[in-house]
Amino acid sequence: MVFQQIIAGIITGSLYAIVALGLVVAYKVTGVMNFAYGYMGMISAYIFFTCFSTIGMNYILSFFIAVAFGSFVGYAVERGLLRPVRNISPASMVIITLGLLLVLEGTALQIWGNNYQQIPNLLNGLPFILRFSGSIIVIPQQNLLILGLVAGVIVALILYLNLTFQGKAMRAVAQSEEIAKLMGINSSLMMSISWIISGSVGALAAILVAPQTFVYPDMMLSLQIMGFTAAVLGGFESIPGSIIGGISIGIIENLVGTYISTNLKTTFSLAIIVAILIVKPEGLLGSTKARRV
Amino acid sequence: MKKYLWFIPFVLVPLPFLGYPFLLSIFVLIGIYTIAAIGMDVLTTWAGQISIGNAAFFAVGAYTSAILVVNFHVPFLIAFLISGLFAMIIGIVVGLPALRVSGFYLAVVTMAFGIAVQQIIGVFQITGGYNGIRNIPVPSFWIFKASNPVYQYYVVLTIIFLIFIVLSRISFSKSGLALFAMRDSEVAARAFGVNLLKYKLAAFAASAALTGLAGSLYASAIGFISPSQFDLTLSLDLLAMVIVGGAGSVMGVMIGAAFFVGLPFLLSGYNISITIIQGVALIAILLFLPKGLLQIFKITDLFKKKVI
Numbered sequence: 331m332v333f334q335q336i337i338a339g340i341i342t343g344s345l346y347a348i349v350a351l352g353l354v355v356a357y358k359v360t361g362v363m364n365f366a367y368g369y370m371g372m373i374s375a376y377i378f379f380t381c382f383s384t385i386g387m388n389y390i391l392s393f394f395i396a397v398a399f400g401s402f403v404g405y406a407v408e409r410g411l412l413r414p415v416r417n418i419s420p421a422s423m424v425i426i427t428l429g430l431l432l433v434l435e436g437t438a439l440q441i442w443g444n445n446y447q448q449i450p451n452l453l454n455g456l457p458f459i460l461r462f463s464g465s466i467i468v469i470p471q472q473n474l475l476i477l478g479l480v481a482g483v484i485v486a487l488i489l490y491l492n493l494t495f496q497g498k499a500m501r502a503v504a505q506s507e508e509i510a511k512l513m514g515i516n517s518s519l520m521m522s523i524s525w526i527i528s529g530s531v532g533a534l535a536a537i538l539v540a541p542q543t544f545v546y547p548d549m550m551l552s553l554q555i556m557g558f559t560a561a562v563l564g565g566f567e568s569i570p571g572s573i574i575g576g577i578s579i580g581i582i583e584n585l586v587g588t589y590i591s592t593n594l595k596t597t598f599s600l601a602i603i604v605a606i607l608i609v610k611p612e613g614l615l616g617s618t619k620a621r622r623v
Numbered sequence: 624m625k626k627y628l629w630f631i632p633f634v635l636v637p638l639p640f641l642g643y644p645f646l647l648s649i650f651v652l653i654g655i656y657t658i659a660a661i662g663m664d665v666l667t668t669w670a671g672q673i674s675i676g677n678a679a680f681f682a683v684g685a686y687t688s689a690i691l692v693v694n695f696h697v698p699f700l701i702a703f704l705i706s707g708l709f710a711m712i713i714g715i716v717v718g719l720p721a722l723r724v725s726g727f728y729l730a731v732v733t734m735a736f737g738i739a740v741q742q743i744i745g746v747f748q749i750t751g752g753y754n755g756i757r758n759i760p761v762p763s764f765w766i767f768k769a770s771n772p773v774y775q776y777y778v779v780l781t782i783i784f785l786i787f788i789v790l791s792r793i794s795f796s797k798s799g800l801a802l803f804a805m806r807d808s809e810v811a812a813r814a815f816g817v818n819l820l821k822y823k824l825a826a827f828a829a830s831a832a833l834t835g836l837a838g839s840l841y842a843s844a845i846g847f848i849s850p851s852q853f854d855l856t857l858s859l860d861l862l863a864m865v866i867v868g869g870a871g872s873v874m875g876v877m878i879g880a881a882f883f884v885g886l887p888f889l890l891s892g893y894n895i896s897i898t899i900i901q902g903v904a905l906i907a908i909l910l911f912l913p914k915g916l917l918q919i920f921k922i923t924d925l926f927k928k929k930v931i
Contacts, residue, residue, distance in 0.1 A: 363727055365859070415910060420726075421667060424675075425866045426909050428859050432902030440896045555738065555855070562731040593746045600735035604720060607732060611724040 334467050335584045341473045343580020344480040345539055349557025350564065350572035351484065352531035356404075358504040358567060359524035362412055362423055366431040368550030368557070370407065370529060371536030373434055374400035375545045378537050379447050389452055397533045404529020405522055413521070438547040446544040449537070476538050483531060484573060491569070500524060556583075563603055565616025574614060579603065626791065629874055630784060637776050647772035648844070649888055654779035655840045656880040660864040661786060661873060662833030667862065668870040669799070670826030671806030672721055673730045675858045676737030679717075680710045680831040682744060682853035684838025689756045689848055690749060699762045699843060706839040707832045714831020718824045737858050745850040755849025762843040775844055782840075786833065787873045802826060834861075867908050869917025878916045 349368070356364055364370075374396045381392030407430065415426065453471035460467040491497035502510040503520040511517050535557075536550055543549045560579050564571025582602055587595040607613070640646045659681055666672050687706035691697040697705075720732050744750045751757075762769045762778060769775045793799045804812040805822050813819055842848050860883055868879020886904065887897045912918045 363730075411906070418909070418913065421673065421862065421870075422866055422909050422913065424730075424859075425863050426906055428863060429902040429905030429909070432898040432905065434902075436896035436899030436902060440899065551855075555734065558731055559735065562728055566727060594742060597739040597742045600739050604732050604735050607728060608720050608723050611728060613728070 331465060331588075332585075333462060333465055335588050336581055337467055337469060339581035339584035340577055341476060341580070342584065343560075343577035344477055345535055345553060345576075346556045346560045346579050347573045347576025348480050348483060348531055348535045348538075349553055350560035350576045351487065351569060352528040352535070353557055353561050354564075354566060354569060354572045355487070355524050355531070356408075356528035357561075359500060360408065360412065360416075360521050362408075362427070363420070364528075365424060365427040365554075366407075366434060367528070367532055368536070368554030369431045369434040369438075369547075370403050371400060371532035371534075372545075372547065372550045373403060373438060374533030375449070375536040375540045375549065376438055376442050376447075378540070379442075379449055379545050382449065383447070393537060396537055397530050400533020400536075401526040401530035404525040404527075404532070407529070408522060408525035413518075435547045442545075444546065446546050448544055449540040451541045472541065479534065479538065483534065487527070488569065496520075496523070559600065559603055563606060563613055565613030567617075568613070568615040571613060571615030578614075630787075633780060633877070637773055641773065644772050647776055649885060651772050651775045651779055651844050652841075653877070653881045653884045654776060654783060655837050655844060656861070656864065656884055657783055657873075657877045658779070658786065658840070659834045659837035660861050660868075660876045660880050661783075661790070662830040662837065663861045664865045664870060664873075664876050665790070665833065666826055666830035667865060669794075669802045669806065670823065672718075672823065672826060673726070674733040674830070675730050675855070675862060676717070676733030676735070676740075677830065677834050677861050678853045678855070678857035679737040679740035680714060680834035681838040681841070681857065681861075682740055682848075682850070683710045683713055683831075684835030685842035685848050685853070686744060686750055686756070686838075687835070688839035689759045689842040692843070693756060693759055694749070698765075699760070700764055703762075703836065703839045707836040710835020710838070711828045711832035714827045714829075714835075715824050717831070718827030721823050721827065722820060734855065734858070737853075737855060741850050741853055744853070751849070753850055755847060755852075756842075757847050759842050759846045759848070761846070762840065779840060782836070783873070783877070790873065798822070798825070863905060867905060867915055869915030872917060874920075875915050875917035882916060 349371075353364060353367055356362060356367075377399045378392050378396035381387045381395050382389060385392075387395075411426070411430065412423075415423070418426070451470075451472040453475050455471045457468050457470040458474065460469070491501060499510070499515045500520045500523065502513065502515055503517045507517050510520075535553065539553055540549065543553075556579060557576070560576035561572045562575070563579065564573070564575030566572075579599060583595055583599045586598045586602075590598055637647055637650055640650075659677070662680070663674070663677050666674050666677070684706040687709045688699075688702045691702035691705060692699060717733065717736050721729055724732055745753045762775065767774075769778050801812065801817045801822050802825075804815065804817055805819060809819060864879035864883050865876055866879070867882055868877065869875020882904075883901075886901060890897050890900055908916060
């Protein structure tokens with residue numbers, strides 16, 4: 331029973347982790363806390379729905395079209411909307427992304443209406459059943475697919491950032507844009523790439539979660555909130571931190587939902603997270619920065 | 624006397640619309656949101672603390688007042704004051720983490736608080752669960768019953784005026800200067816002997832109290848409350864009202880609230896999604912009027928010689 335809940339928690343948590351990852355990548359390079367992130371993914375889920383259900387394309391093909399669209403949305407938002415106002419105050423930046431959220435929500439309503447649309451699972455085979463010292467663990471195939479894709483994205487991203495020259499350049503821009511520029515790094519290209527990565531990751535998360543939540547304009551709201559919390563729990567600046575944060579929130583949420591209270595699941599999980607933040611204000615893997623006074 | 628003059632248009636505004644109770648009730652709503660947004664303004668612009676959970680204080684005020692008036696038949700004025708007080712106590716509790724965490728971390732802590740309060744309200748019996756509380760009586764003060772929206776408007780306007788007087792006195796006092804110093808640099812403020820614990824908690828307490836009072840008025844003016852009215856969007860809207868209208872000024876906040884509450888009603892007749900227009904307007908205002916809509920009224924400033 332406990333193991334079953336922990337496995338389920340890891341699966342939900344991996345979705346939180348990937349949303350947190352997308353937020354952190356964009357935040358580290360451009361310094362924008364993107365409140366419209368989930369809604370950018372939501373548009374991609376609708377694109378997937380249109381390609382797959384309305385036009386009748388292949389599942390894999392529509393998947394790639396939707397992710398590509400997500401990366402395009404990420405690029406367009408950064409280049410067209412946020413780049414011109416880079417030096418605005420943080421509170422104003424929050425409000426600009428809130429405006430973007432409203433525009434995306436309204437666009438989805440206008441084009442696709444307010445109905446709940448369904449996306450089928452890719453893998454609908456028999457679930458895997460593990461027998462484990464007397465207890466039984468059931469894992470649906472779709473969940474294994476989610477876990478595999480999320481793990482693949484995380485590994486690919488970490489390899490990209492650590493092994494390639496471009497990844498190194500991106501980390502340099504994240505550390506100090508001015509010095510990176512002085513070293514001859516095209517920082518505006520790096521910013522675009524970070525948002526392309528962020529946008530496609532968001533689209534992926536939305537498509538993976540869509541079979542469970544259905545597709546509707548607010549489908550990503552709770553995932554986005556939990557993604558933020560995961561990112562903050564992990565330290566907001568650290569990619570491993572956001573993954574650990576996401577998975578631990580998933581597990582906490584599932585255990586609280588089973589053993590303490592189903593109705594107050596979110597409340598108790600958030601209380602635990604706030605308690606962790608009070609003890610360790612810079613997050614699990616964040617570092618305290620020395621600042622000039 | 625001169626600094627109160629800008630209030631006169633707001634006193635005169637409802638007079639041409641006496642025959643349209645619906646319009647007047649929108650004005651009342653604008654006034655109520657103004658009070659809540661002033662609470663947000665005190666927290667963000669004065670004390671420099673970010674919060675995206677202020678909807679929770681609004682909910683606490685609304686529910687406290689509604690439960691007291693409906694279930695215990697407490698007179699409205701007393702319920703109104705108690706709801707402000709209760710929200711203030713909760714605000715102090717929420718302010719405690721602000722001593723340890725700041726920036727985005729504080730934003731997430733307050734967001735967590737807002738979501739938790741919304742969920743808690745939905746679970747308990749006394750708050751009516753997800754169905755909420757219906758038939759909340761209109762505000763009444765002893766024999767005077769503010770059933771007509773005009774009366775409600777002037778009640779709300781009077782409260783805003785009182786808040787304005789108190790705030791403008793505080794902003795020139797030692798406490799106000801201490802708050803501004805804390806916003807600009809916590810380290811420098813502490814070096815000059817500002818007690819950060821005291822002023823951070825005071826900022827949260829004042830913000831929560833104002834928002835709670837607004838919530839109490841909201842419950843009575845609307846007559847129906849349910850958890851879905853106090854979601855994350857409301858918290859973000861309150862922040863947006865401050866930024867869009869003009870941070871740090873009661874008049875600016877009022878314009879922001881009017882923009883946010885009034886726009887959906889103006890556009891409700893057309894066949895286009897209101898959220899698109901609202902979003903585009905938000906972005907456009909921040910791009911072209913970075914100091915908020917209040918800048919339009921200070922157009923003469925553009926021609927003045929810059930001192931700094």
